[in-house]
Amino acid sequence: MNPLLDFSGLPRFAELKPDHVTPAVDKLLAEGRATIERVLAAPVSWESFVAPLEDANERIGRSWGQVAHLHAVLDSPELREVYNANLPKLTQYWTELGQNQALFEKYKALAAAPEHPTLSTARRRIVDNALRDFRLGGAELPADKKARFAAIQEELAGLGSRFSENLLDATKAFSIVVDESRIRGIPPDVLAAAREAAEKDGKPGWKFTLHAPSYMPVMQYADDRALRQTMYRESVTRASEFGRPEWDNTPLIARIVELRRELARLLGYRNYAEVSLVPKMAESPEQVLAFLEDLARRARPFAEKDVAELREFARRHLGLEPLEAWDIAYASEKLRVSRYAFSEQQVKQYFPEEVAVQGLFRVAETLYGVRNYPASAPAWHEDVRFYEIRDAAGQLVGQFYMDLYARDTKRGGAWMDDAITRRRKGAGVQTPVAYLTCNFSRPVGGRPATFTHDEVLTLFHEFGHGLHHLLTRVDDLGVAGLNGVEWDAVELPSQFMENFCWEWEVLRHLTRHVNTGESLPRELFDKMLAAKNFQSGLAMLRQLEFAVFDMRLHSDFDPASGKTALQLLDEVRSHIAVLHPPAYNRFPNSFSHIFAGGYAAGYYSYKWAEVLSADAYSFFEENGVLNPIAGQRFRDEVLAVGGSRPAAESFRAFRGREPNVEALLRHNGMIAA
């Protein structure tokens, strides 16, 4: 039997072969389409309409999820080939589903049926979400407007991909090869890569480019000020009128903003920001702007202080006066080192893998009254470890795979993904299963792997997403765990967990020097804490500047007014920023998040979720950091309910009030503790 068609338990990774993929996908998609036909003819009720559709779609999701997971963690030419061959079929299926007018009518009928008020909150929310998504997809428009809506979407998709292609082409187009007189200060590993790049071109010297791994270290470390200036100018004018006309993103920006506005108007909204916020926790562009501007006002004095200190340091110790845009990263790095003399390497010795992982488990166990047990399951690689989570009575709650080490066959970064989602099925419950994937360095030479503090933060972060998925008590797939959670609230449980890594009481027990066995010295911890908030005012203002620009561009900015996006950005900077870049800076032309990614009128989400997680954590600061009663409350009101109710409601139920920014400011050293 094809393991991808077996849904009786855990994925059968040991038997799974690339040959299984195409037949499984074809069979499941055919079944999905047959199910859609069948439910369209069935009576309007949860059991005969929504339930069979969820069953069919869950099978597709679970099966393809295994393929996508392997593609991400154990890539091979054979697997990549079947993955790429089948991906368009899946995309096609989900698009068809989202645009199926008859299904939309069916959901509307269910929402109006006598059964509807008797459905659980979770089920009513699933119906509401489905209606919302159909409407935002243009399903309610009359035929002529529907055609225009589709044309706009298509044009926008094309513009988005051209935007990133232009940026990539412009990034690739520049390089500079320098001789030995210009490389002073740059770290050896960066130089080795630069040397190799020059050699590849058959040139002597060192080659630097605008790609981050080359650009960032030059800006941070190169003593050659003119080199930094050249690289800076090239970077901030990418894809602008200063480069090749065919790569200029300026007209694309104008067109994207105009089309998004037209799309919003077709749907009956005033602007695109309102559309973007419909499925999010934030309620209106005005609310988001007030939130961002309040934070900016509070962060500003700290940013001003950061800049004053940096200017003074640069003048006195580096002879840099005036401090230019291309000096900032460089002078900041020198100031950081002069203030906080400790190295990542030194800290790393205190975080052997086993101690960090067990420490993480202990935090989760203390807070949520569960236990993690090592267990076994078919896996895709010998690095993988598998665990079960059980409640106090020994009942199975969920299971997870941990695959922590970097491999050539694994995609970069760290993430949590779902293998199986909780749902009630007849008499029983299908327990959830998660994948936790990281890219840490593996043990070498018989010594245990040691993690940097950043890596420990990452581990806690992903485990936070994992707990959100695993500790859910929702019985319906569509809003269990992370499903249906608003996009600007999804990072709450994950960022929340990071806070524990900055807690002395927790860290003491989470550290053991790999040679001496000692726990982290208090003195070193204090330095880490001080370094954490280095230039936090400046960093926060920079994020706020981007977020305000994004929100205003998609709300109160009128593309027909003759004003350009760049002029809007200047306006935003004039009342938010404390550092003003040179007039030739064309930041919008490389702002892919909002012009080519999914962040349009959504860039604020980073800060929004940070406020929520910091404020949630402050409840623990007030009631005891490892307080199990507070933990239980967080589990009940936030983790367990998943997407079954609005995130704002969950937050209020947990915190007992609306969120506020005090805790975030305090954690950033902007309010006295």
Ligand code: ZN
């Ligand atoms: Zn995350």
